[in-house]
Amino acid sequence: MRRDMKEQLVLGIESSCDETAAAVVKNGRQVLSNIISSQIDIHTLYGGVVPEIASRKHIEKINQVIEEALLQADVTLEEIDVISVTYGPGLVGALLVGVGTAKAIAYAAKKPLVGVHHIEGHIAANYIEHPDLEPPFLCLIVSGGHTHLVRVLEYDRFEVIGCTHDDAAGEAFDKVARAIGLGYPGGPKIDRIAKEGNPYAIEFPRAKIAGSEFDFSFSGVKSAVLNYLNGCAMKQTDINRADVAASFQQAVVDVLVGKAVAAAKQLGETRIAVAGGVAANSHLRKTMRQECDKAGIALCYPSPVYCTDNAAMIAVQGYYDFLSGKRAGLELNAVPGLKIGQSK
Ligand code: KG4
Ligand code: ZN
Numbered sequence: 185m186r187r188d189m190k191e192q193l194v195l196g197i198e199s200s201c202d203e204t205a206a207a208v209v210k211n212g213r214q215v216l217s218n219i220i221s222s223q224i225d226i227h228t229l230y231g232g233v234v235p236e237i238a239s240r241k242h243i244e245k246i247n248q249v250i251e252e253a254l255l256q257a258d259v260t261l262e263e264i265d266v267i268s269v270t271y272g273p274g275l276v277g278a279l280l281v282g283v284g285t286a287k288a289i290a291y292a293a294k295k296p297l298v299g300v301h302h303i304e305g306h307i308a309a310n311y312i313e314h315p316d317l318e319p320p321f322l323c324l325i326v327s328g329g330h331t332h333l334v335r336v337l338e339y340d341r342f343e344v345i346g347c348t349h350d351d352a353a354g355e356a357f358d359k360v361a362r363a364i365g366l367g368y369p370g371g372p373k374i375d376r377i378a379k380e381g382n383p384y385a386i387e388f389p390r391a392k393i394a395g396s397e398f399d400f401s402f403s404g405v406k407s408a409v410l411n412y413l414n415g416c417a418m419k420q421t422d423i424n425r426a427d428v429a430a431s432f433q434q435a436v437v438d439v440l441v442g443k444a445v446a447a448a449k450q451l452g453e454t455r456i457a458v459a460g461g462v463a464a465n466s467h468l469r470k471t472m473r474q475e476c477d478k479a480g481i482a483l484c485y486p487s488p489v490y491c492t493d494n495a496a497m498i499a500v501q502g503y504y505d506f507l508s509g510k511r512a513g514l515e516l517n518a519v520p521g522l523k524i525g526q527s528k
Contacts, residue, residue: 193259194266194506195289196499197250199282200274200302201328202233204245205495208257208264212503215312216257218489218496221245228368232358239277246285253495261293268502271299271512272522273329279518287514298502299512301527303330304342306459308504309490309497314457317484322453324444326468327460328354328369331400331440333447334524336457339504342525345447346398353436353462356402360409360432364425374429375465381430383467386412388435390442398447405435433467441471448481455482464488 191210198205202223208216223241227233254261269286271279283299290297307323319339325332331353333346351359354371361370366377388408391401409432416423440462448456456476462468463485476483490497505527 192265192503192506193263194268194499194503195250195253195264196300196495196497196502197246197267197269197282197286198302198305198493198495198498199242199246199278200270200272201278201493202227202238203493204242204249205493206246206250206253207495207499208253208259209496209499209503212500213311213315215496216259217253218494219249219253219256220494221249224369231362231368233275235275235277238275239281242278242281246281250285250289261289264293264295266298266502266506267295268298268300268498268505270302270305270498271516271527272301272519274302274518274520276518276520279520283516283518287516291514296506297512297514297516298505298510299516299527300498300501300505301522301524302498303327303332303460303524304340304527305497305501307334307336307457308501309459309486309494310457310484311500312490312496313486314484317455317457320453321455321457322444322448322451323457323459324440325460326353326440326458326462328352328358330460331402332524333398333444335451335453340508340510344524345451346396346400346443348400348402349393350401350403351406353400353402353440354460356406356436357462359406360429363410363413364423364428366425366429371462371465374433375467377426378430378433378467381424381426381428383430383434385424385427386431388412388431390435390439398443400439400443402436405432433465437465437468437471440468441475444472445475445479445481449479453481455484458483458485459491461492464491
């Protein structure tokens with residue numbers, strides 16, 4: 185591959201949950217390869233991610249995935265400028281596989297190493313397909329483990345203005361899907377079946393949290409769905425799964441969109457980015473678009489492949505962290521509970 189002196193090639197590595205992923209990204213914006221080895225089939229057997237199995241599968245796959253990422257990008261390891269790896273938050277055993285591998289490569293190939301925050305990576309996924317997107321903007325992050333409203337002040341400076349008090353949005357999708365017999369992972373399955381249902385068939389609660397208007401709570405809506413299902417079972421009435429899925433999805437989407445748009449208006453933000461696995465939800469994307477258009481707010485979200493876990497987003501954030509001077513040493517460790525804005 186011919187190299188321009190100003191080009192920076194970042195190898196991103198991601199293993200925080202059930203995806204083993206590696207990617208090569210040029211100058212923080214151009215994805216040269218994005219390899220994802222998903223473990224969904226194995227975890228589906230157990231109805232959710234089994235941490236020990238996740239770690240073992242990462243070990244089996246990670247070298248292969250990295251080699252494939254370099255091959256598809258048509259670059260050698262020598263040509264890579266920076267190694268960036270997710271070091272938190274996530275499952276500790278799973279994170280350690282990526283962190284250990286990245287450290288070994290950085291040491292052997294004498295490359296700088298950057299430790300990336302997984303959620304900051306999700307935010308950065310938006311830079312890939314929106315070349316004009318730059319901070320500041322407001323970001324709604326909705327994944328399996330997190331629900332946050334964040335002001336992205338600079339590429340590596342964040343202000344959390346809201347988060348969930350209990351379940352994450354994706355977690356609620358997964359639990360409701362399991363309860364209505366759709367299996368794991370529930371989000372995409374609810375998205376699909378909800379298209380055939382009536383979103384106003386059943387009235388599920390939209391939680392408001394007194395005193396913290398931009399915080400979220402999804403355990404109430406999840407319990408309401410479970411109670412509704414139990415009630416139907418006791419009365420021996422059939423449930424319409426499409427109606428339950430559509431009504432649940434509507435309740436979650438109403439809250440997410442309502443709070444994100446209200447926050448943007450109150451804070452004077454003119455642009456909202458959506459990120460994380462639930463950002464792939466078709467109803468959330470459509471409703472966000474409608475409400476942002478009405479409010480005159482610019483909106484962006486990544487293609488579905490960059491919404492769910494991937495390593496391209498880790499390479500993008502790694503690039504910006506590297507530019508701002510962040511470097512990790514070989515003492516870098518997995519930090520399962522890492523907070524946004526605290527990566528080094
Ligand atoms: O960001 P992600 O890949 O992993 C975490 O960092 O957690 O998010 C995974 C979550 C899962 O809960 C999954 O059910 C949800 O994202 N998800 C969706 C959709 N696609 C993935 N939720 C709703 N609709 C979708 N289309
Ligand atoms: Zn994620």
